[in-house]
Amino acid sequence: xxxxxxxxxxxxxxxxxxxxxxxxxxxxxxxxxxxxxxxxxxxxxxxxxxxxxxxxxxxxxxxxxxxxxxxxxxxxxxxxxxxxxxxxxxxxxxxxxxxxxxxxxxxxxxxxxxxxxxxxxxxxxxxxxxxxxxxxxxxxxxxxxxxxxxxxxxxxxxxxxxxxxxxxxxxxxxxxxxxxxxxxxxxxxxxxxxxxxxxxxxxxxxxxxxxxxxxxxxxxxxxxxxxxxxxxxxxxxxxxxxxxxxxxxxxxxxxxxxxxxxxxxxxxxxxxxxxxxxxxx
Numbered sequence: 001x002x003x004x005x006x007x008x009x010x011x012x013x014x015x016x017x018x019x020x021x022x023x024x025x026x027x028x029x030x031x032x033x034x035x036x037x038x039x040x041x042x043x044x045x046x047x048x049x050x051x052x053x054x055x056x057x058x059x060x061x062x063x064x065x066x067x068x069x070x071x072x073x074x075x076x077x078x079x080x081x082x083x084x085x086x087x088x089x090x091x092x093x094x095x096x097x098x099x100x101x102x103x104x105x106x107x108x109x110x111x112x113x114x115x116x117x118x119x120x121x122x123x124x125x126x127x128x129x130x131x132x133x134x135x136x137x138x139x140x141x142x143x144x145x146x147x148x149x150x151x152x153x154x155x156x157x158x159x160x161x162x163x164x165x166x167x168x169x170x171x172x173x174x175x176x177x178x179x180x181x182x183x184x185x186x187x188x189x190x191x192x193x194x195x196x197x198x199x200x201x202x203x204x205x206x207x208x209x210x211x212x213x214x215x216x217x218x219x220x221x222x223x224x225x226x227x228x229x230x231x232x233x234x235x236x237x238x239x240x241x242x243x244x245x246x247x248x249x250x251x252x253x254x255x256x257x258x259x260x261x262x263x264x265x266x267x268x269x270x271x272x273x274x275x276x277x278x279x280x281x
Contacts, residue, residue, distance in 0.1 A: 001149050002080075004238055004257045012260040014144045014237070016084040017205040018044075018114060020055060021138040021179050023073045025066055025107075030132050034071075037097035038107060039063040042073065044090055046083040052091065053078045060104070063097050074183075074200060081147040081205050081261055087113040092128075092135065107132050114139070140174050145205045146235055149257040150181060150216055154195035157250030162187045163220040167197065169204050173212045179204055187222075197252070206235045216254045218245040 003012045023042055028034065039060045043052040055077045058064055064074055082088055094107040108130040126137045152167055159165065167182040181199045184190070190198035206214045214235060219228035231243025231254040238258055245252040 001147075001257045001259050002262065003259045004149075004240065008238060008260060009262075011263050013263060014146055014208045015261040015263055017142045017145045017147075017261070018046075018082040018084045018088050019140045019142055019174070019179070019205055020044075020075070020078065020082065021140070021177055022136075023056065023075065024136040024138075025071045025073070025133050026136055027129075027134040028132065032096055032105065032107070032132050034066070034068040036066040036071075036107075037063045038066055038073070038094055039097060040092075040094040040107070042075075042090070042092050042094070044078065044082050044088055046081075046085070046088055053080060053082060060095070060097060060101065075180075076200050078203055080203060081145075081259075083261055083263070084114075084141055085263065087115055089113055090137075096132070105132065108135055114141075138177065140177065142173070142205050142207050144209060145207045145261075146237060147259045147261060148204050148206055148214055148233075148235070149259070150199065150202050150204065151255045151257075152182075152197040152199065152216070152218065152245075153253045153255070154191055154197070155251055155253045159189045159191060160220065160249055163222050163225075165189045166219050166221075167199060167216070169214060169216045171204075171206045171212055171214055173207050173210075178217075181216075208235045208237065214256065216243070216245070216256070218247065218252050218254075220247055220249075 039058045041054055042056040043054045055075050056073045090112050092108045092110050096105045096107045098104050124139055128135045164187050165184045168178045168180050170178040181201045206212055214233045215230045217228055217230040227247050229245040229247055231245055233241045233256050236258040237260055241256045243254045
């Protein structure tokens with residue numbers, strides 16, 4: 001939300017970004033079995049700066065349990081748009097927890113790059129092999145895009161007990177792909193005293209101009225019952241947009257804060273010390 005309000009400098013523009021939908025762990029080998037207790041981090045470094053932009057980050061005491069049925073990392077980022085200027089660097093340092101810390105195994109450890117020249121066919125599934133597993137990244141490059149920060153607030157009614165909940169977003173330009181912002185399969189929705197949903201992810205990107213629109217959906221489910229509603233937004237360069245999701249038993253206000261992207265400090269080069277896998281389609 002750097003340029004949502006206030007003066008916008010000349011170097012803030014619609015830019016190419018990388019939308020990252022999910023990271024899946026597959027093909028366990030060399031003595032690793034499901035369920036898997038995973039900790040560590042997955043992060044990117046974009047073209048605007050060299051600071052890590054974390055997608056997944058957990059300590060050993062707060063590891064995520066992955067199963068063969070659900071092997072997808074619970075992403076909590078990016079915290080800002082991933083600017084696609086030249087190369088986007090991916091850093092992966094994931095560990096598999098054992099009974100003792102000395103017995104923990106390295107699940108995945110690598111640096112690789114996504115190239116700006118990669119072409120999109122709706123979305124790209126990139127498989128990165130490691131010694132103990134394979135990571136599958138679902139992602140898509142966006143052109144002439146803006147950053148959208150999503151918030152959801154309960155404004156009427158209450159979330160019913162025992163109803164699983166999901167909040168997700170999608171865009172017209174990327175078919176059949178959605179970004180999961182919140183998933184509560186146990187029916188306990190994290191809603192604060194002010195009605196704000198504690199989303200796992202908040203930042204998405206959408207292409208500006210043309211016919212692209214951002215849809216934010218809220219759904220509730222229990223056995224034999226499913227209800228869903230969505231708010232639709234026209235992308236903007238700045239300011240905020242407000243929409244409503246009505247699930248009959250409760251209403252949510254969805255707010256999107258729009259921001260252009262800063263292109264200052266763009267670095268075309270990469271460090272020669274990093275091992276390199278360039279992904280270009």
